[in-house]
Amino acid sequence: MTQGEFLNIVMPFKDKVFRLAKRLLVSTEEAEDATQEVLLKLWNNKKKMQEYKNVEAFSMTMTKNFCFDKLKSKQAQNLKIVHSNYEDGNTSLQKQVELNDSVDWVSKIIEELPEQQKMIIQLRDIEEYDFDEIAKMLEMNNTAVRVNLSRARKTIREKLTKTHNYGVK
């Protein structure tokens, strides 16, 4: 397989790999490194790639596992502190800024979710995969995906309602 062919396969989902990595690792740099790593691994195993039925799903699973390894390793422990420096910009009165703030809130809320739910929200609501694909990527069964998704969505809504009301009152 040539570089060109490989890139043709990889290009459509490299952003998705990156976004999933970012969802899990929070830091953009870390996510970029993770994406590179995952794509390189794919490239090095390019001979086996033809055997995989769904390269995209396989890559997502790889990304998940890679990020979990990263999170487990000690060096990632420090990152959590570094990247929780969110601005608390509630003082702004402009509607647009307020909206931006609440969008930031969403990202913060998602960040607080358990890893599993984070990934499911990412894959379903942002990447718009169907349940079977998500189940395959995360190596779970279909109902578990639904249950976790529902829980995650409810949590997000509850927290958003709280902050929203807080803003209004």
Next chain:
Amino acid sequence: MVLNNIENLLEKYENGETTLKEEQQLKHYFSQETVAPHLEMYKPMFTYFLGNQQEQFTKDIPLKTKRTFNYKWIAVAAVAVLMLGFYFNQQPNDVGTIEDPQLAFNEVSKALEMISTHFNKGTSTVGYLNEVNKGTATLGYLNEIENTTNIIFKN
């Protein structure tokens, strides 16, 4: 009516029962400028989802093509070097010819004479080989010694 529909969808959405198409509808609805006041809190959520889809991986991928060294090229290079060697090593073999037959005869006989004298010198030293043969012949007596020692040790 539309609002009713959206509310229904939202409930289904929270239970994880919406299809991708229905979720698209929700996203579309909440990307509008104005939404129903009591649903306002959903707006940032869907805006965030839509916004996050745009994020891209901009770093390039350093694809290293693994260079597997092929040993057959060593063979090719060696052959090339050999060929070049032969090509440049062809020294002029022409040492000239002697036109006059008498002179040529003299030259040849001179050369042959030189060969024969050197040859004889060599053969005279071969004579010493006889001494060596004599020596090996006496070694035969060693067998006798071995026989006797065998007899001794047997008893």
